Amino acid sequence: MPKKSKASAPPSSPSLRRSCRGSKRVHYTEYDSDSLESLLEDHERSGIEYRASLRNKGKHPKIDAYTHPGYEIPLDALPALCISRILSFISDPGDLHRLSSLNSTFRSLITAPLVIRCGVFHSLRKKKDAIHRKTLSNIMGYLKNRSIHLPTPLRLLRLLNCTMCERGDDCWGKNLCSGRPSVLDRHSTARPFGMAVCNTCLKFGCVSTGSFSRDVQGVAFYQWNKLMDGHVDVATGERVGPLLRVIQIQQIESSFVETQDRKLHLESMVERAHGNTNHCPMHYEELCGEYVDLFEVAEKEAEERLREEEEMKNKACKERREEKQARKMERVRAIYDLLEEYLGEDCPEKEMALECEWREEDYQECLKFKCTIVDGAMKSMISAPVSITFVLVVQILVYFIVTNGMLLLLPLLWLLQSSSSDRQIKDAANRIKDAFTALDEKKFFTYNFISESSHRYKKGLYEYCTTETDPLTILSSTQADSTFISLVEQNQLTKALIRVLSYNRNEAMSRAFALAVVRTNPNAAESQERIENYRSLASRVWKKKNNSYGTMTLATVKESYNTCLEEFKVVKRNARDYLAHEQTAAFLRRDSINQVGDFTRQMAINQVFTPATTDQYFSSEGRRICAYDALRNKNFDSLRIVHEAYFRRPSQYNMNVNND
Numbered sequence: 001m002p003k004k005s006k007a008s009a010p011p012s013s014p015s016l017r018r019s020c021r022g023s024k025r026v027h028y029t030e031y032d033s034d035s036l037e038s039l040l041e042d043h044e045r046s047g048i049e050y051r052a053s054l055r056n057k058g059k060h061p062k063i064d065a066y067t068h069p070g071y072e073i074p075l076d077a078l079p080a081l082c083i084s085r086i087l088s089f090i091s092d093p094g095d096l097h098r099l100s101s102l103n104s105t106f107r108s109l110i111t112a113p114l115v116i117r118c119g120v121f122h123s124l125r126k127k128k129d130a131i132h133r134k135t136l137s138n139i140m141g142y143l144k145n146r147s148i149h150l151p152t153p154l155r156l157l158r159l160l161n162c163t164m165c166e167r168g169d170d171c172w173g174k175n176l177c178s179g180r181p182s183v184l185d186r187h188s189t190a191r192p193f194g195m196a197v198c199n200t201c202l203k204f205g206c207v208s209t210g211s212f213s214r215d216v217q218g219v220a221f222y223q224w225n226k227l228m229d230g231h232v233d234v235a236t237g238e239r240v241g242p243l244l245r246v247i248q249i250q251q252i253e254s255s256f257v258e259t260q261d262r263k264l265h266l267e268s269m270v271e272r273a274h275g276n277t278n279h280c281p282m283h284y285e286e287l288c289g290e291y292v293d294l295f296e297v298a299e300k301e302a303e304e305r306l307r308e309e310e311e312m313k314n315k316a317c318k319e320r321r322e323e324k325q326a327r328k329m330e331r332v333r334a335i336y337d338l339l340e341e342y343l344g345e346d347c348p349e350k351e352m353a354l355e356c357e358w359r360e361e362d363y364q365e366c367l368k369f370k371c372t373i374v375d376g377a378m379k380s381m382i383s384a385p386v387s388i389t390f391v392l393v394v395q396i397l398v399y400f401i402v403t404n405g406m407l408l409l410l411p412l413l414w415l416l417q418s419s420s421s422d423r424q425i426k427d428a429a430n431r432i433k434d435a436f437t438a439l440d441e442k443k444f445f446t447y448n449f450i451s452e453s454s455h456r457y458k459k460g461l462y463e464y465c466t467t468e469t470d471p472l473t474i475l476s477s478t479q480a481d482s483t484f485i486s487l488v489e490q491n492q493l494t495k496a497l498i499r500v501l502s503y504n505r506n507e508a509m510s511r512a513f514a515l516a517v518v519r520t521n522p523n524a525a526e527s528q529e530r531i532e533n534y535r536s537l538a539s540r541v542w543k544k545k546n547n548s549y550g551t552m553t554l555a556t557v558k559e560s561y562n563t564c565l566e567e568f569k570v571v572k573r574n575a576r577d578y579l580a581h582e583q584t585a586a587f588l589r590r591d592s593i594n595q596v597g598d599f600t601r602q603m604a605i606n607q608v609f610t611p612a613t614t615d616q617y618f619s620s621e622g623r624r625i626c627a628y629d630a631l632r633n634k635n636f637d638s639l640r641i642v643h644e645a646y647f648r649r650p651s652q653y654n655m656n657v658n659n660d
Contacts, residue, residue: 084109093118093132093160100157112153113294119160120298124306132160133299134189140295143288146270147220148194149230149239149277150287162196168234173200192222193230195241202226207246209253218270219244243273325363331385332367335425339378342429348440352472353432370472372480373435377428381421435485442488445471449493457561460516461497464508479503479551495554502552509552510542511535513561517568533609534572541568544613544628567632574634575608581636587644599655604647607655608639616653618645 075083087109090096096118100107119132139159142148151159158166165171165181173182182198192202206226220242221227227249230241248269256262274281336356343350356369367382369375439445447465450458465474474480477500487496501508514535520528545564546552552560578584588601611627618625621641630638646655 080105080109084111084114087114088117090118091122093122093157097157097161100154107154110153110157112156112291115153115157115160116291116294117298120295120302124302125309131187131189133302135160135191136295138189138191139194140292142194142220144292145217145220146274146285146288147218147244148242150279150284150291151194151240152236152238155233155236155238155240159191159194159196164196165198165201166196166233166240167201167231170231171198171201172204173198190222192226193220193228193241195228195230197228202228205229207250209246209249218273219249219266239277243277244269321363325360325366328385329360329366332382335378335381335385335421336367338422338425339429339432342426343433347433348436349471350436352475353436355472371475372478373475373482373485374432376481377431381424381428438485438489442491442493444488444493444496445474447497450497455558456516457513457557458494460512460514461501463515464512465497468511469508474500477501477503498554498557499551502557506543506546509546509557510539513542513564514538516561517565533606537571537575537609537611538564538568540609540611540613540628541571547613571628571632574631577634578608578631578636578639579605583636583640587640599647599650601647603655604643604650607643607646611639612642616642618642 078086083106087096087099087106090099093115096110096115100110116136119136122132123130139151139156143150162184163186164183165173168174168181171181174180175182182200184196184198197205202222206222206228208225209227219227227246228242229245229247230239230243232239249266252262252265252269256265271281274284277284279287336354340350340354343353347353353371353374354369355371356367359366359368365383367378369378447462450462450465453459453462474497479500479502484496484499487493487499498509501512517538518531518534520531542560542564545567546560584605588605590601607627608631611631613626613628615624615626617623618641625638625642627639627642630636630642646653
């Protein structure tokens with residue numbers, strides 16, 4: 001039989017190759033004569049020559065991994081520190097568990113910090129999927145209490161990935177047909193007593209106990225009062241679960257009656273149990289503390305990483321929004337410039353029409369015109385501005401063509417210039433110009449249509465419009481819309497004015513009524529302060545009688561004026577009688593301490609001019625009182641109870657020093 005050649009034999013693995021010959025002893029003194037620079041130069045020269053020879057051959061030679069073992073190194077042949085470094089990049093406990101089951105080398109490199117950090121950082125950004133982190137937190141709670149046997153790193157990894165009850169043949173829910181123990185709940189993060197046990201074992205294998213042992217460190221509980229015995233792992237031979245057995249706690253409960261005696265004997269039993277663990281008591285304490293510290297440090301690092309990522313995300317989002325807002329503001333300013341151009345110099349009250357508020361921080365409404373008619377016409381273009389750059393470029397081209405004499409291209413460029421956005425702005429400018437032209441032609445803001453009226457309420461309206469408000473405030477009302485302009489064009493100026501003033505919760509209308517019914521009389525002895533008090537009372541009367549929202553018609557205003565005037569006469573007379581009443585004077589002189597803070601008794605009495613129009617509850621009387629109704633019905637006793645409560649507790653009823 002011919003002898004096989006050496007070339008036909010399969011090459012041996014570089015990791016398994018062993019040489020029986022002794023290695024040659026290296027004498028490092030042989031290299032002392034050559035410097036490091038010369039060695040590097042020789043190495044570089046040989047590399048250049050080798051690469052040049054490969055280029056001359058035209059292609060790289062096929063490299064045999066077995067003849068050149070330096071090109072491929074098996075994973076298990078790497079140094080232990082390299083493998084540990086590789087394992088630290090694994091973020092899934094499932095992958096780490098599968099890798100540890102390959103050989104003993106990987107199992108020996110599984111450490112507690114590696115398992116804890118892997119469990120904490122898995123699914124870090126998805127809190128609802130952070131099952132491993134919650135499981136670790138449950139186990140660390142038992143270790144912090146020093147109540148279970150310390151799990152090894154491999155067991156800790158198995159607890160994170162277990163899918164079946166670890167009690168095996170002792171499982172209460174074991175399937176005798178398949179021989180497999182009960183399956184754990186896939187979404188459960190609890191590891192009762194530091195073990196992977198099913199719900200069936202918890203139901204039939206746990207014993208309930210008294211509450212005396214809950215506060216003692218070293219006793220493992222589940223759901224406050226359930227106890228279970230630990231067991232020995234068949235595969236590894238290590239003891240797992242609680243340190244104390246259920247029978248020990250039950251014997252203490254049966255032997256002693258006093259709770260203090262039970263706790264003393266339980267503490268001594270826990271100390272003995274710490275000596276029966278897989279480690280000495282001191283080492284057990286150190287390792288438990290190390291596990292807990294590793295988990296807390298990893299959690300802080302995870303939260304810090306999440307916070308940094310959230311800050312970076314928010315910063316990037318803010319930068320994008322600011323960039324987008326800057327582009328939007330540029331377009332809005334171009335729209336504003338075009339509106340100003342299209343209004344022209346002949347537009348009446350052009351400055352009032354262009355009066356606006358720039359809101360560069362507001363992403364929704366960055367420009368707000370104060371006139372409602374202008375804001376309504378421009379709102380759609382301001383909220384979603386189209387780029388005006390194209391229009392401006394076309395205008396520049398038109399100027400260039402005109403100056404250079406190329407007039408044949410003008411029709412095409414003018415057609416391009418009349419874009420949709422440009423037409424919208426021009427149409428809006430025409431509507432705004434027409435509205436202000438109508439106001440100017442009718443001389444609306446001179447108020448001549450009510451200045452010469454004999455009706456007292458119209459005189460009050462004239463005084464309010466000329467002394468206490470301005471045209472811009474009137475046009476900023478929500479009712480200064482196209483309907484208002486239509487009434488002005490139809491020469492129904494009084495209706496238009498009432499429509500604008502009557503919408504804002506009757507503030508303007510009530511003030512006009514107060515100015516109409518309380519006039520300044522130079523022959524009277526009343527001071528200006530008392531006149532303002534009566535005007536405040538008149539405003540309350542108007543608001544009480546006209547408390548509905550919405551606009552008012554001219555007929556409604558006239559009818560309401562007559563009704564409110566009669567009631568104002570009644571409450572004004574009652575207010576004077578109340579101030580002159582002897583009980584009111586006695587209230588002002590009641591004791592030497594006549595004020596609480598800055599709110600005096602006189603301030604409390606002066607609230608008769610601004611009575612509350614709704615019911616208020618007063619605990620001293622145990623009933624609800626409406627100050628306005630008490631004043632109208634001349635019920636001075638109830639009114640004095642209200643003012644007494646105002647004086648005693650001004651902050652409770654939102655009283656301040658300006659309410660005098």
